[in-house]
Amino acid sequence: MFNFWADFIQKLMRKDDSAQMAAGRLKGSVVLDRLSLSPATLDQIRNDVVRSISRYLIIDENAMTLAVQAEGRTVALAAQIPVVRQRDGGGEGMVVHETRELFRVDTAPAAEVGRRGGVMAIAEDPVEDSGEFLIRPDGSRSALSPEARARARALRRRRQSRRSGL
Amino acid sequence: MGKVIVITSGKGGVGKTTATANIGTGLAQTGKSVVLIDADIGLRNLDLVLGLENRIVFDLVDVVEKKCRTAKQALIKDKRNETLFLLPAAQSRDKDAVKPEQMKALCDELREQFDFVLIDCPAGIEGGFKNAIAGADEAVIVTNPEVSAVRDADRVIGLLEAEDKCSPSLIVNRIKPDMIRKGQMLSIADVQEILNVKLLGIVPEDEKILRASNRGEPAVLDKQSKAGQAYREVVQRLIDPVNAPAVVPPRTESFWARMRRVLGMGEEVARQA
Numbered sequence: 001m002f003n004f005w006a007d008f009i010q011k012l013m014r015k016d017d018s019a020q021m022a023a024g025r026l027k028g029s030v031v032l033d034r035l036s037l038s039p040a041t042l043d044q045i046r047n048d049v050v051r052s053i054s055r056y057l058i059i060d061e062n063a064m065t066l067a068v069q070a071e072g073r074t075v076a077l078a079a080q081i082p083v084v085r086q087r088d089g090g091g092e093g094m095v096v097h098e099t100r101e102l103f104r105v106d107t108a109p110a111a112e113v114g115r116r117g118g119v120m121a122i123a124e125d126p127v128e129d130s131g132e133f134l135i136r137p138d139g140s141r142s143a144l145s146p147e148a149r150a151r152a153r154a155l156r157r158r159r160q161s162r163r164s165g166l
Numbered sequence: 167m168g169k170v171i172v173i174t175s176g177k178g179g180v181g182k183t184t185a186t187a188n189i190g191t192g193l194a195q196t197g198k199s200v201v202l203i204d205a206d207i208g209l210r211n212l213d214l215v216l217g218l219e220n221r222i223v224f225d226l227v228d229v230v231e232k233k234c235r236t237a238k239q240a241l242i243k244d245k246r247n248e249t250l251f252l253l254p255a256a257q258s259r260d261k262d263a264v265k266p267e268q269m270k271a272l273c274d275e276l277r278e279q280f281d282f283v284l285i286d287c288p289a290g291i292e293g294g295f296k297n298a299i300a301g302a303d304e305a306v307i308v309t310n311p312e313v314s315a316v317r318d319a320d321r322v323i324g325l326l327e328a329e330d331k332c333s334p335s336l337i338v339n340r341i342k343p344d345m346i347r348k349g350q351m352l353s354i355a356d357v358q359e360i361l362n363v364k365l366l367g368i369v370p371e372d373e374k375i376l377r378a379s380n381r382g383e384p385a386v387l388d389k390q391s392k393a394g395q396a397y398r399e400v401v402q403r404l405i406d407p408v409n410a411p412a413v414v415p416p417r418t419e420s421f422w423a424r425m426r427r428v429l430g431m432g433e434e435v436a437r438q439a
Contacts (some may be wrong), residue, residue: 017349017419017426022313023356030320030360072326073362 031068031075041070050063058084168199168277170282170300172402174326176318181339184375186286187215188386188394189306192401193412194250195386198281201241201251203272205298206288207263210255216250217382218242227256230268246387253426257386259291266300273301282404291325299326303333311341311352320361322397333368335399342371348420355417367400367411369393384407 030037046066053059060082069078179388183206190202204212207226213219224233224240230232234240237253244250256263277282287298299305306325309319319336326334338357345351354368378385385394386401402410417426 019346019349019356020354022352025359026313026352026356026360030317033317033321034324070360070362073323079239 031070168280170273170302171304172299174287175308176322177315183211185308186396191384192386194247199249200282203253203285207255207261213254214349215379222254225254225256227259240354269297270301304332307334308337316368328380335364337367339369352428369396405420
């Protein structure tokens with residue numbers, strides 16, 4: 001009986017699905033080849049992106065990804081940049097959500113960013129009183145999910161109380 | 167008016183020459199008239215795989231240098247198939263002995279007289295490759311389910327697209343279904359997703375291929391050979407692409423691989439730079 005379970009666990013733990021690794025590594029190198037882009041240049045692009053976004057937002061640089069991805073036989077540059085918060089206070093009403101989902105920049109050109117405080121896409125006229133909504137890469141807007149809004153409100157309350165405490 | 171197809175891969179040793187010999191023989195078996203051109207000048211092998219090495223009189227360089235009157239005069243007729251011919255490569259010259267324009271003229275001459283002209287391309291992407299693709303209408307990429315072969319295939323596809331060749335089709339050669347099932351070998355779906363070109367055939371690893379080339383008889387003639395069967399299917403698709411399309415087999419995974427994935431124990435895939 002013991003042998004059975006030992007065998008079971010061993011088989012379960014054995015990580016030899018190297019085909020998946022091969023596919024992942026290939027996808028990475030093949031798209032760089034297609035652009036004749038060196039990993040070093042991609043690093044430079046990444047650094048430049050970090051520098052320019054960091055003027056406005058504090059981002060989680062370690063969790064950020066910037067990669068070239070194949071779409072058919074063409075290539076897209078895709079970035080995921082988790083935003084921690086906006087730089088420099090931002091004043092009343094500039095809600096910056098600490099929820100990562102909200103600030104994910106997915107497959108540039110445009111961003112999904114919340115209302116007035118948003119930097120990559122700025123909404124002048126909030127669609128509802130709470131003002132929190134998403135601007136999608138195609139420019140369309142949609143209201144936040146109730147959970148995301150609740151998180152944003154909690155965050156704003158926290159921040160306001162912190163500010164009044166100062 | 168015949169079709170001129172170049173068989174290429176970028177990487178060496180993936181089975182271009184074997185593929186050329188098998189597809190050519192298979193086409194001839196269906197009654198098509200076929201000429202095979204060995205464009206690997208200096209490293210000829212197609213003659214050996216077909217068992218025609220003792221019959222060579224003229225070669226590709228003799229033809230482009232007009233040492234024989236017509237291209238047809240230099241062709242060697244196959245032992246078994248009345249409608250199959252070989253134009254061997256020169257062994258004592260190098261790849262610069264032929265220019266792309268000369269290859270193009272040769273292909274245009276031969277396509278008038280044959281249903282199919284198949285060109286066995288040398289490995290690499292330099293002069294020999296440029297010569298081999300110069301006169302072709304279509305390209306068949308041969309690759310193996312292995313990282314370096316797939317990467318080189320992608321490079322070659324890019325070069326062919328830059329030359330405005332008709333979109334290439336793909337043969338994945340030397341697959342081991344058992345290893346794919348265990349997640350230890352790139353699956354056809356993986357390779358096809360990365361290269362994103364039309365699939366022409368899936369050829370399993372088969373000991374009979376080696377035994378066939380030992381004898382100089384392509385495996386496509388062997389009804390028992392799995393690789394031979396795969397090449398017969400490739401031939402059907404080349405003759406009539408509409409009726410017998412190649413299907414990418416769905417990804418399958420072994421019981422243990424699935425358990426690991428379900429439990430979140432799968433190998434992390436490095437996705438970002």
